[in-house]
Amino acid sequence: MKPLVVVGDVFLDVDTEGTADRLCPDAPVPVVDVARRWLRPGGAGLAAVLAARSAADVVLVAAFGDDLAARTLVGLLEPEVTLAPVPLCGATVSKTRVRAAGQSLLRLDSGDGIASGQTLPERTERMLRRAGTILVADYGRGLTRNPRLRAVLADMASRVPVVWDPHPRGAAPVPGARLVTPNASEATALVPDAVEMPGLLRERWRADAVAVTLGARGALVAEGSAVRRVPVPQRAHVTGRAAPDTCGAGDRFAAAAAAALLDGAPVGEAVRVAVESAARFVAAGGASALSVEDRPGTVAVSPEEDAFAVAARVRAAGGRLVATGGCFDLLHPGHVSLLQRARALGDALVVCLNSDSSVRRLKGPGRPLLSAGDRARLLSALSVVDAVVIFDEPSPSEVLERLRPDVWAKGGDYTEADLPERAVVRRHGGEIALVATLPGYSTTKLVAAAAGR
Incomplete structure (x- = not known):
């Protein structure tokens, strides 16, 4: 129709x-x-x-x-x-x-x-x-x-x-x-x-x-x-x-x-x-x-305001802010494992989430499977995630300029050279942490398996 x-x-x-x-x-x-x-x-x-x-x-x-x-x-x-x-x-x-x-x-x-x-x-x-x-x-x-x-x-x-x-x-x-x-x-x-x-x-x-x-x-x-x-x-x-x-x-x-x-x-x-x-x-x-309801952690309220408020509170308390990023399309155990390990590196975790248009540019016209709002809600429901911020650019560099995390965590399938945002993180005194990922999980593979390919 x-x-x-x-x-x-x-x-x-x-x-x-x-x-x-x-x-x-x-x-x-x-x-x-x-x-x-x-x-x-x-x-x-x-x-x-x-x-x-x-x-x-x-x-x-x-x-x-x-x-x-x-x-x-x-x-x-x-x-x-x-x-x-x-x-x-x-x-x-x-x-x-x-x-x-x-x-x-x-x-x-x-x-x-x-x-x-x-x-x-x-x-x-x-x-x-x-x-x-x-x-x-x-x-x-x-x-x-x-x-x-x-x-x-x-x-x-x-x-x-x-x-x-x-x-x-x-x-x-x-x-x-x-x-x-x-x-x-x-x-x-x-x-x-x-x-x-x-x-x-x-x-x-x-x-x-x-x-x-x-x-x-x-x-x-x-x-x-x-x-x-x-x-x-x-x-x-x-x-x-x-x-x-x-x-x-x-x-x-x-x-x-x-x-x-x-x-x-x-x-x-x-x-x-x-x-x-x-x-x-x-x-x-x-x-x-x-x-x-407009409350901290409610992504639809203003995910960006929530994320930056979390960052400000952590800094004011002398804590350690961790950030990670990605599409997180069709949330699976590999994602959850990454988020748990990233959160263990500090006192709060902010997820920088690719917008729908950003995912399409990276993954093709058939993606994302879930809208940015739905993906953000799923992430926010996890106890290890303190806030989510959605970005539309090819990389989260602009968001990281404002967040200034102490740690930028990515999966171990990356190398630091793969990350264009590393310069922003380093300039603000942050470090790059490549954490081990749970093998065998991939949204692309899961979608292909569901389609019988």
Whole structure:
């Protein structure tokens, strides 16, 4: 089956949770004692992760920068979807909700990133043209105004279903979209007449159908000349929650509708599935249920920040930092043995892990077998590994410039002359340790054996 391609603006969403049982002495505002921070992809990133719950192959076309928030987003997204990035101008947008006792107290927004309108990478266009269905999750940060992207979307709308979730600050949907999914406030801002609204919007956007989402009341659907309401089925109603968290419900609706259209469902059935999916999503806790806790050792949080924090702590305590590196694709006993022996050389072990693109350059187009996020999670689960940092360069030299390990450990099948990073390690006073490896284990051999070759 062809992939479901999600197009749109991505953010880093953060939930800061704590308790608030006193007021600030200099202003009548609550003091929040922070207990936990949770991270998740926001915007089109959340829509893509939700689409991956319903479709086997999901591609995300979005603008990514080169800052800490962007790297955190990539770590959160790569295990779930295939990324097809376009350039971002400015800093990645991050939205932080401060919550206490389950209630949101305020939201802090940062980042000014806007998708570049100057180019559409060839690989990104190729992936768009392979789509079986396209979901546009517009969050008003410029991507849907890209002229080349709009031309491709308009062309694809005549070939495959396009679902467009619009935004007040975004561009209008391209003509021919199969389904446009504004919420009630977005729709009434454009057409105040509640009775005629869905049909007029369908004509305005030249779409096959428009579904105006109404929250707990379901959706109003205009298809052809008919307008009807699709209610939330009783079995999917939220129960036992005075104020359910509806964050992400619109993304769940649009993603479920797109997945249903990908499976060949007619529009009416796709909207029915979407209404029920969104209601169940809210009943299950909304977007917060998809968050990853921000804590030391949680790779998706920011593997690099964790690794460098570990290095700083070890140095401050007068300890000995060990680092090692590699692809660690399809973790096997040989890897574990290497890591155990490396960790025994010091007080903490940081693993420098090749990114997916770096592995492909080294091993060929069929690798890696597991994404960088999955490989990092497996490594972090080992008690001998204190942190993981992912690098994209041919060698880890740039990461080692910042880590400055006391020991750089590699398997005994290398020689020091084989290691281009040895100069960096030596310059910072570190040593090279070649440790014995467990013979007979190789990912390449294991893959060949599994394939019967």
